Every structure is written in C-alpha cells, then in structure tokens.
Amino acid sequence: QVKLQESGPGLVKPSGTLSLTCSVSGGSISKSVWWNWVRQPPGKGLEWLGEIAHNGRTNYNPSLQSRVTISVDKSKNQFSLKLASVTAADTAMYYCARAPDATVTLIPFFDLWGQGILVTVSS
Amino acid sequence: SSELTQDPSVSVALGRTVRITCQGDSLRKYYASWYLQKPGQAPILVIYGKNNRPSGIPDRFSGSSSGNTASLTITGAQAEDEADYYCNSRDNSGNHRLFGGGTKLTVL
Numbered sequence: 001q002v003k004l005q006e007s008g009p010g011l012v013k014p015s016g017t018l019s020l021t022c023s024v025s026g027g028s029i030s031k032s033v034w035w036n037w038v039r040q041p042p043g044k045g046l047e048w049l050g051e052i053a054h055n056g057r058t059n060y061n062p063s064l065q066s067r068v069t070i071s072v073d074k075s076k077n078q079f080s081l082k083l084a085s086v087t088a089a090d091t092a093m094y095y096c097a098r099a100p101d102a103t104v105t106l107i108p109f110f111d112l113w114g115q116g117i118l119v120t121v122s123s
Numbered sequence: 124s125s126e127l128t129q130d131p132s133v134s135v136a137l138g139r140t141v142r143i144t145c146q147g148d149s150l151r152k153y154y155a156s157w158y159l160q161k162p163g164q165a166p167i168l169v170i171y172g173k174n175n176r177p178s179g180i181p182d183r184f185s186g187s188s189s190g191n192t193a194s195l196t197i198t199g200a201q202a203e204d205e206a207d208y209y210c211n212s213r214d215n216s217g218n219h220r221l222f223g224g225g226t227k228l229t230v231l
Contacts, residue, residue, distance in 0.1 A: 036220070046158075046166065046209050048220040059218045062125075095165055099220075102153070108213045108220060109156030109171035116165050 002027035004096050004114035012090075012121050018083040022096030022114060029072060030054050034099040035079045036110065037070060039092040047092075051099065052079055086121045093118050125214045127155075129223035135200045136231050143195045143226045145210030153212045155193035157186060160207045160225075169208075170195055197228075205230045 008020035022035070029035065037049040050060035052070045060068050064083070072079040083090060098112040127147040135141035145155050154173060158166035168177050170186035183198045193212075197204055210223040 038222075045207075045225040046160075046211075046222040048211075048222060051220070059220075061219065102213070103217075105172070106152065107154045107156070107172040107175075109168060109211065110158070110166070111168055111171075111177070113165040113167075 002098070002112060004098065004112055006094060006096050006114045006117040008117060008119070010118060010120060012086055012119060013123055014087055014121055016086055016121075018081070018086050018090060018094075018119055018121070020081045020094055020096075020117065020119070021078050022080070024077045024079075024098075029077045029079065030074055032101050034101065035070075035072065036097045036099055037081045038095045038097055038110075040095070040116075041089075041092040049081065049083075053101075088121050091119065091121045125149075125219065125221065127210055127212060127221045127223035129208075129210060129226045131224065132227045132229065134229040134231055135197070137202060138199055140196065140198045141200055141228065143197075143208050143228065145193045145195075145223045146191055147212065147221065147223075148191055149212055149215045149221065150188065150191050150193050152215060153217075154188060155186070155210045155212045157184075157193075157195045158209045158211065159204075160209065166209060200228075200230050202230050204228060 005023045034051040036051040067084045069082040093116045095116045096114045097110040102108040156171040160166045174186045208226045
C-alpha cells in the first residue's frame with residue numbers, strides 16, 4: 001500500500017524559502033504518474049501549486065510560477081517543493097498528492113494524498 | 124478558461140438527494156473529479172471520470188457531466204456526508220490543474 005508523508009519546517013520567516021519533502025513509501029516514485037503539491041490556507045479552499053512527472057517534466061500554477069520549484073529524488077523515493085520569497089499569505093496546510101497520468105483518458109484526478117503539514121510564515 | 128465555479132454552500136434534508144455542481148469551460152474537454160473534505164482531514168476522492176467510485180466510497184455518491192458542467196449527486200444524504208466538496212480538473216491547455224472554490228454541504 002503506497003503512502004505519502006510530508007515533512008519539513010513548520011515555521012518559515014517572511015522573505016525566506018519554504019522547503020518541504022514528500023516521502024513515498026510502499027511503491028516506486030518512478031511510476032508513470034504525476035506527483036503534486038496542493039495547499040489550503042486556514043479556512044479557505046484548495047489551491048494547486050504544481051506537479052512533476054516521473055520523467056522530470058514540471059507544470060506550475062501560473063500565479064506562483066516565479067516562486068515555485070518542484071523536484072524529484074529517485075534515489076530517496078521523494079519529491080520536494082520549494083517556495084521562495086514567502087509572506088504571511090503562504091501560511092497554509094501543504095499536501096502532497098499522486099495523480100495518474102490522464103493524457104489518454106482525459107480523467108485527471110488525485111488518487112492518493114498525504115496527511116498534510118501546516119506551515120506558518122511568521123517572524 | 125482557467126476557472127472552475129462551485130456554489131459556496133448547499134443544504135439537504137437527511138435522507139434526501141442533493142446535487143453539487145461545478146462549471147468550467149475546460150470541462151468540455153476533461154472530466155472532473157470530486158473530493159470530500161472534513162475539518163482537519165485531507166481530501167478524499169469520491170468520484171472521478173464519467174462516474175467512477177474508488178473502493179470504499181458508498182454507492183449513494185454518483186457523478187455526471189453535460190457540456191461545461193459536472194455534477195456530484197448524493198442520493199439519500201447521511202449525516203456523515205456533511206463536509207466540504209471540491210471539484211478538480213485540468214485547464215484547456217492541459218498543463219495546469221484547477222480546483223473549484225468548494226461547496227459546503229449541510230445535512231439538516
């Protein structure tokens with residue numbers, strides 16, 4: 001059974017870089033899927049941040065593209081999120097999630113989620 | 124288009140049927156998926172594609188789609204169905220994923 005687990009600092013200073021890692025257990029990160037990051041500010045809705053495919057291709061939310069980087073470390077079966085120049089508006093629960101490739105089916109969906117990690121931006 | 128639109132809140136009497144909708148231009152090309160989220164918990168996939176339910180999701184949950192609108196129907200709503208529901212899909216370019224703003228379902 002594949003599981004996802006987010007890890008990283010729960011507190012980041014304004015103007016700093018938020019760095020999170022999602023560890024994939026029970027399966028290979030090299031499968032033909034997309035590995036995603038989604039966040040949810042307190043009391044608000046879900047926001048997609050970006051994704052990385054098994055071949056390293058990335059897609060980012062246009063509103064955050066200049067600040068977001070997603071990478072994968074196959075040797076550690078992990079993928080990571082970096083969000084630069086953070087402000088209080090980046091305070092949120094951050095989730096990693098897996099999405100099967102939908103290029104042929106045109107059925108995009110997330111079939112597996114981590115439990116989430118709360119990141120607060122504050123001095 | 125780069126937007127999926129949901130009604131902010133919907134209510135239903137216990138045991139009755141409720142439909143939650145999601146509108147967006149990209150839904151003419153891509154199917155929507157639906158997620159249930161309860162306070163303090165991660166989202167859970169309930170419907171994907173035309174009308175597919177993951178293992179463990181009750182059959183009172185069903186999905187449908189017409190034109191630019193996807194719908195999630197709960198037939199015989201239960202108290203435990205009270206939650207926030209989000210739709211998700213891709214934009215027309217296929218390079219970005221979108222979430223609807225979410226619908227808060229209240230079971231009366």
